[in-house]
Amino acid sequence: MRVLTAIIAIAVGVLVLLGYFFPALPYVQDIQALLLNWAMLMIAAAAIVGVLNLVFVHADKIRRREKGNLYSAILIIFLFGTFLLGLILPPGHEIMRLILNGVIFPVEAALMGILTITLLYAAVRLLRRRADFTTIVFLVTAALVLFGSATLPFGENIPVFSGLATWIREVLAAGGARGILIGVSLGTLLTGLRVLFGIDRPYGGN
Amino acid sequence: MTLPFDVNTLDLFSGLAGLIFTLMIFSYVIGDNFLFRIALYIFTGVSAGYIASVAWWQVLRPNLVAPLISGSALDKALLVFPLAGILMILMKVLPRLSGISRFAMAFIVGAGAAVTIAGALRGTLIPQVEGTLNSIPRMNTPADLAQNFNMLVNGVAILLGTALTLIYFHFGARTQQDGSVRRMGVIEILAWLGRFFIGVTLGVVFAGVYSAALTALIERISSMINLFGNIP
Numbered sequence: 001m002r003v004l005t006a007i008i009a010i011a012v013g014v015l016v017l018l019g020y021f022f023p024a025l026p027y028v029q030d031i032q033a034l035l036l037n038w039a040m041l042m043i044a045a046a047a048i049v050g051v052l053n054l055v056f057v058h059a060d061k062i063r064r065r066e067k068g069n070l071y072s073a074i075l076i077i078f079l080f081g082t083f084l085l086g087l088i089l090p091p092g093h094e095i096m097r098l099i100l101n102g103v104i105f106p107v108e109a110a111l112m113g114i115l116t117i118t119l120l121y122a123a124v125r126l127l128r129r130r131a132d133f134t135t136i137v138f139l140v141t142a143a144l145v146l147f148g149s150a151t152l153p154f155g156e157n158i159p160v161f162s163g164l165a166t167w168i169r170e171v172l173a174a175g176g177a178r179g180i181l182i183g184v185s186l187g188t189l190l191t192g193l194r195v196l197f198g199i200d201r202p203y204g205g206n
Numbered sequence: 207m208t209l210p211f212d213v214n215t216l217d218l219f220s221g222l223a224g225l226i227f228t229l230m231i232f233s234y235v236i237g238d239n240f241l242f243r244i245a246l247y248i249f250t251g252v253s254a255g256y257i258a259s260v261a262w263w264q265v266l267r268p269n270l271v272a273p274l275i276s277g278s279a280l281d282k283a284l285l286v287f288p289l290a291g292i293l294m295i296l297m298k299v300l301p302r303l304s305g306i307s308r309f310a311m312a313f314i315v316g317a318g319a320a321v322t323i324a325g326a327l328r329g330t331l332i333p334q335v336e337g338t339l340n341s342i343p344r345m346n347t348p349a350d351l352a353q354n355f356n357m358l359v360n361g362v363a364i365l366l367g368t369a370l371t372l373i374y375f376h377f378g379a380r381t382q383q384d385g386s387v388r389r390m391g392v393i394e395i396l397a398w399l400g401r402f403f404i405g406v407t408l409g410v411v412f413a414g415v416y417s418a419a420l421t422a423l424i425e426r427i428s429s430m431i432n433l434f435g436n437i438p
Binding site for chain 1: 216219220221222223224225227228231232234235243244245246247248249250251252253254255256257258259260261262263264265266269270284287288291292295296298299305308309310311312313314315316317318319320321322323324325326327328330331334335337338341360363364365366367368369370371372374375400401402403404405406407408409410411412413414415416417418419420422423425426429
């Protein structure tokens with residue numbers, strides 16, 4: 001079983017990669033499209049299994065009468081309600097749009113809004129707990145960029161801060177961000193190659 | 207399926223629901239409480255149900271069910287493989303048979319790894335290295351230097367920032383005579399300089415996230431004010 005799963009992962013990975021790097025080879029892109037379509041179908045099924053797992057975890061909480069089981073009951077009721085409605089009605093239907101605009105978007109935006117307070121609190125706590133070189137650079141930069149992007153009552157930017165913030169964003173931060181992005185992509189590349197060489201087997205069977 | 211309401215009434219309903227949920231979430235400012243938790247659990251349930259329904263309408267129905275019903279013989283034959291994979295994944299729900307799902311998971315991981323490698327190389331690594339190298343302008347004469355001096359300084363700063371940030375993440379170290387494990391002296395100094403660029407970058411990211419959060423807060427407050435203005 002171990003060997004077979006590794007063979008499947010490596011074979012699929014190599015065939016999909018061939019489609020990206022040798023598109024001129026005959027049938028390679030068709031095979032890649034077919035494999036990616038199959039993978040997409042399986043990922044959709046895996047998403048539904050993930051939702052089912054959420055239901056099982058909360059149903060178990062209700063069955064064991066654990067603390068907070070009322071919340072779990074609410075979650076399951078709303079999950080099934082939305083899912084059943086979603087099976088009957090397409091995502092563009094008015095009722096589905098009502099769910100999206102009345103529940104999902106407002107909660108997401110309100111949670112994002114709450115971040116203004118929690119982030120400010122976190123910044124103050126950071127300065128209190130670890131006032132070292134990096135922390136000071138981090139907070140001073142954040143303050144300068146925020147002041148630089150703020151507008152005065154008559155719609156103008158604050159003169160000195162605006163230019164400084166632009167320079168920080170486009171030069172200093174661009175350099176750092178490029179270093180971080182290159183590092184992240186090297187790490188991602190290595191992780192992908194480890195899977196393709198069968199060194200890492202996150203699907204089980206190590 | 208038609209509704210017994212017009213569009214304005216539906217907008218009013220979604221606005222009222224949005225107002226209630228916004229107030230429930232904002233109640234977190236006074237501390238973790240019953241209303242905040244109810245809003246969060248409803249949000250989680252509705253989002254999970256919505257995601258599952260989108261997976262059905264946009265992936266499974268058009269790419270699996272429709273070809274199985276009305277596709278050609280070849281289409282139907284080719285769908286045997288993903289159908290078997292989906293059945294294997296569904297076995298994950300049953301603890302005794304969950305091992306079978308490994309084959310389908312291996313398929314997904316293999317395809318995902320290939321997409322990730324191609325994406326990291328073509329979408330990030332190559333464009334970022336190219337961007338870094340091109341940040342320094344080409345100069346052939348002293349006049350070019352005078353003309354593009356600012357661009358040169360900025361380009362060198364970007365190049366330095368990129369290199370020093372990468373050096374910060376170099377963790378190759380040697381055991382010293384006193385038994386401690388440290389990086390080479392030069393690397394240690396360059397890494398310390400790299401911390402400056404990382405601090406600046408994270409500061410800019412923090413400011414960006416804070417601005418976005420502030421915009422979301424203003425949008426919520428203005429939507430509440432607008433709702434009260436629209437109620438007849």
